[in-house]
Amino acid sequence: MEGTHGGEKTKSRLCSICNQRRPALRRPKTLEQICRECFYVVFEDEIHSVIVNNKLFKPGERIAIGASGGKDSTVLAYVMSELNRRHKYGLDLFLLSVDEGITGYRDDSLETVKRNEIQYGLPLKVVSYKDLYGWTMDEIVKMIGLKNNCTFCGVFRRQALDRGAALLKVDKLATGHNADDIAETVLLNILRGDIARLSRCTSIITGEDGPIPRCKPFKYTYEKEIVTYAYFKKLDYFSTECIYSPNAYRGFAREFIKDLERIRPRAILDIIKSGEDFRIAPSTKMPEQGTCQRCGYISSQKWCKACVLLEGLNRGLPKLGIGRTRGVVNPKDDQVKSKPCGSLDF
Amino acid sequence: MACNGTGCQSGGCYKDNAGDEEEKLSTEKKLNGDNCGDGNHTRHQTLCFKCKASEATIFTGGEGGSRFCADCFRSNLYGKFKLAVTSHAMISPTDKVLVAFSGGTSSRVALQFVSEMQLKSQKNFDATAIRDRSLPVFGVGVAFIDESEIHPIITSTDFNQSIENIKEMVSNLSPPKKNLHLVPISNIYSTKTSDGKDKLKNLINTVNDATGKEDLVTHLRMLSLQKIAIENGYTKLVLGSCTSRIACHVLSATVKGQGYSLAADIQYADARWEVPVVLPLRDCLIQELNILCTLDRLETVEVFNNSCSGINGLVSSFVKLLQEENASRECTIVRTAGKLTPFPFNKIPETNTNDADMASQRRHKKFNLKPIESLPPESFCPICNSPMNAGSFDNSQTTPEHFTAACCSSCRYQILPEDRSSMDDFYSFLPESVITRAKDGNQKWIRERIQDCLILDEDEV
Numbered sequence: 040m041e042g043t044h045g046g047e048k049t050k051s052r053l054c055s056i057c058n059q060r061r062p063a064l065r066r067p068k069t070l071e072q073i074c075r076e077c078f079y080v081v082f083e084d085e086i087h088s089v090i091v092n093n094k095l096f097k098p099g100e101r102i103a104i105g106a107s108g109g110k111d112s113t114v115l116a117y118v119m120s121e122l123n124r125r126h127k128y129g130l131d132l133f134l135l136s137v138d139e140g141i142t143g144y145r146d147d148s149l150e151t152v153k154r155n156e157i158q159y160g161l162p163l164k165v166v167s168y169k170d171l172y173g174w175t176m177d178e179i180v181k182m183i184g185l186k187n188n189c190t191f192c193g194v195f196r197r198q199a200l201d202r203g204a205a206l207l208k209v210d211k212l213a214t215g216h217n218a219d220d221i222a223e224t225v226l227l228n229i230l231r232g233d234i235a236r237l238s239r240c241t242s243i244i245t246g247e248d249g250p251i252p253r254c255k256p257f258k259y260t261y262e263k264e265i266v267t268y269a270y271f272k273k274l275d276y277f278s279t280e281c282i283y284s285p286n287a288y289r290g291f292a293r294e295f296i297k298d299l300e301r302i303r304p305r306a307i308l309d310i311i312k313s314g315e316d317f318r319i320a321p322s323t324k325m326p327e328q329g330t331c332q333r334c335g336y337i338s339s340q341k342w343c344k345a346c347v348l349l350e351g352l353n354r355g356l357p358k359l360g361i362g363r364t365r366g367v368v369n370p371k372d373d374q375v376k377s378k379p380c381g382s383l384d385f
Numbered sequence: 386m387a388c389n390g391t392g393c394q395s396g397g398c399y400k401d402n403a404g405d406e407e408e409k410l411s412t413e414k415k416l417n418g419d420n421c422g423d424g425n426h427t428r429h430q431t432l433c434f435k436c437k438a439s440e441a442t443i444f445t446g447g448e449g450g451s452r453f454c455a456d457c458f459r460s461n462l463y464g465k466f467k468l469a470v471t472s473h474a475m476i477s478p479t480d481k482v483l484v485a486f487s488g489g490t491s492s493r494v495a496l497q498f499v500s501e502m503q504l505k506s507q508k509n510f511d512a513t514a515i516r517d518r519s520l521p522v523f524g525v526g527v528a529f530i531d532e533s534e535i536h537p538i539i540t541s542t543d544f545n546q547s548i549e550n551i552k553e554m555v556s557n558l559s560p561p562k563k564n565l566h567l568v569p570i571s572n573i574y575s576t577k578t579s580d581g582k583d584k585l586k587n588l589i590n591t592v593n594d595a596t597g598k599e600d601l602v603t604h605l606r607m608l609s610l611q612k613i614a615i616e617n618g619y620t621k622l623v624l625g626s627c628t629s630r631i632a633c634h635v636l637s638a639t640v641k642g643q644g645y646s647l648a649a650d651i652q653y654a655d656a657r658w659e660v661p662v663v664l665p666l667r668d669c670l671i672q673e674l675n676i677l678c679t680l681d682r683l684e685t686v687e688v689f690n691n692s693c694s695g696i697n698g699l700v701s702s703f704v705k706l707l708q709e710e711n712a713s714r715e716c717t718i719v720r721t722a723g724k725l726t727p728f729p730f731n732k733i734p735e736t737n738t739n740d741a742d743m744a745s746q747r748r749h750k751k752f753n754l755k756p757i758e759s760l761p762p763e764s765f766c767p768i769c770n771s772p773m774n775a776g777s778f779d780n781s782q783t784t785p786e787h788f789t790a791a792c793c794s795s796c797r798y799q800i801l802p803e804d805r806s807s808m809d810d811f812y813s814f815l816p817e818s819v820i821t822r823a824k825d826g827n828q829k830w831i832r833e834r835i836q837d838c839l840i841l842d843e844d845e846v
Binding site for chain 2: 225230231234237295298305309310314317
């Protein structure tokens with residue numbers, strides 16, 4: 040069958056890397072049987088070389104780690120602080136969390152992040168939707184129901200992270216997106232026909248022209264290995280799905296990737312490689328970037344997406360900015376004055 | 386942000402939906418002419434969208450999915466085929482076209498349409514024969530690759546029956562008479578050696594990976610078709626690849642890490658082969674082709690068990706699932722891949738203009754033939770013939786090591802054996818043409834591009 044490319048031939052009861060200790064796991068990425076200690080080493084070394092080879096950070100930089108309390112960001116925070124110390128990156132690390140205001144989900148996961156703050160000794164900053172936009176996700180869902188709520192959350196989170204990062208005065212934001220996430224995004228962009236996103240979604244650093252560049256140190260790290268690492272290291276993370284995201288569409292692709300991984304672990308890396316290698320003409324038009332007239336955030340339109348959505352919420356027309364009408368609705372001055380999203384200059 | 390896990394409701398999807406909708410509208414408009422309002426819509430629901438006279442009996446999915454009567458359905462499908470052929474200069478009057486027939490629905494329809502087109506042009510020829518300057522009629526042949534040597538499951542009586550059916554089917558096609566080439570896949574080995582069959586079996590058996598095995602057979606099949614075409618003087622090779630098939634290829638190539646070469650495989654024309662390959666059914670869905678086969682009682686023959694396993698099997702069931710959820714998904718996938726930059730060889734090379742061609746050029750609407758401005762790829766994989774973006778190798782030597790180095794990373798992983806001695810075996814079982822391909826690399830392409838400035842010695846020409 041397939042998958043004989045790993046180190047399966049070694050029938051011995053010893054780790055196939057150090058040849059001394061008993062193997063504790065079959066490494067998801069290569070199917071080699073290795074011991075726990077060697078797993079730590081290869082796992083951390085891989086991330087270190089991704090960071091070095093792609094020049095993700097410069098000495099002296101202030102870096103925010105997007106921390107949700109979930110497995111990816113918890114492992115990222117742990118590994119980043121380890122590597123920073125071990126390899127003397129000379130980085131100032133911070134944890135940055137967004138409080139969407141989802142009772143029974145975010146309040147619990149934020150507790151985890153607060154424990155991480157103490158465990159890893161990294162300063163934490165929490166920005167909340169309530170403070171920035173005047174609405175919690177609970178209130179938004181109460182108003183618009185469970186359809187399209189993820190649109191609000193996604194748009195708001197993106198901006199919230201940038202605003203939080205600006206408050207922390209960091210140079211870069213590191214997020215916990217892993218290889219599975221990126222492979223999934225490549226597939227979804229093919230399924231949707233979104234060639235512009237397809238060309239961008241595999242970049243390890245994005246938003247270099249925006250207020251705060253973002254990078255993905257876990258670009259080549261398998262989700263399964265992250266979970267395994269957290270399990271062996273007994274890291275403290277929160278593992279509940281968001282109560283508002285029953286998203287079947289992403290689920291399709293997710294399931295497909297898991298099936299692929301089962302018969303050929305390398306498939307995840309191959310999808311990312313394909314995504315990097317696609318011949319996409321550089322002329323693929325990118326929207327011209329300006330700033331939102333209302334809040335000053337980067338936007339290709341008159342108002343940024345968050346302001347459009349917010350305007351809809353505040354005027355009791357939550358469908359505004361969602362659905363098939365393209366372009367921005369004309370904002371009128373005599374409308375109810377609403378709280379602009381944040382007051383930070385970029 | 387593309388990767389933040391917010392799902393399809395985010396900005397991109399909304400934009401995309403809008404785009405889809407627009408396109409759908411425009412297709413429908415095209416199909417319906419002046420569309421009636423919503424009120425009439427329900428009243429005319431059972432009438433054919435196109436002629437609005439007969440009762441609609443056929444419901445197509447996909448983009449601009451419509452209700453057709455049988456005649457309009459047929460002409461609509463044939464129209465897609467014809468548009469692809471004329472707008473990409475797939476078949477010219479001087480061509481001799483070889484249709485690859487597998488026994489399946491798609492290639493059956495390709496064969497049917499090509500012979501219909503030939504019949505029409507024969508009629509035109511007959512009508513204008515009194516005048517000189519009439520266009521010649523292109524020739525058509527049919528190739529069936531006999532893979533019984535590597536698919537030992539079928540019983541010989543079934544197989545013989547299938548072959549008889551194919552012969553009968555080809556002889557029943559509309560005139561002029563078409564040559565049928567029934568060739569065993571081992572014909573890729575030189576006729577000088579009698580052990581081709583064994584070599585082929587051994588070659589396949591040295592491949593461990595189930596998907597790799599399947600893909601290798603696909604590459605060898607192409608090699609075999611090319612050989613038939615070259616030996617019998619054909620100038621084009623027609624494949625029946627439909628939208629659904631191509632959508633699967635887009636995803637499986639992505640999964641196998643062939644993102645760079647993908648754009649080469651999914652165009653209407655592919656002239657990287659000695660005999661250019663054309664895909665006139667690129668815009669037709671398998672559902673439509675199935676309907677046509679049932680409607681016109683086109684006989685298909687299932688000779689080999691063609692269900693795929695491994696990665697290819699996973700991908701095709703995934704695409705099937707997506708297509709059930711959204712009937713235009715396959716079109717969207719192919720359209721996305723269509724936006725990738727094609728290679729210079731993805732168009733039919735211009736032939737020398739003689740009188741007949743001039744006449745045909747007047748007739749053909751080659752509106753889609755934009756020049757493709759990009760450099761030829763560095764090299765081609767000797768196994769799958771994929772263009773590669775990296776590395777040039779010293780390919781003057783013929784050793785297994787050099788061969789491995791000349792292959793693309795995907796073939797290296799899923800086809801080439803890992804350990805040294807198996808690799809040596811694999812190499813020794815390869816047909817001569819594959820070894821030559823590894824040696825030649827992209828010399829042919831470089832030569833073609835700089836031809837005008839080369840001064841050739843007498844003996845070199």
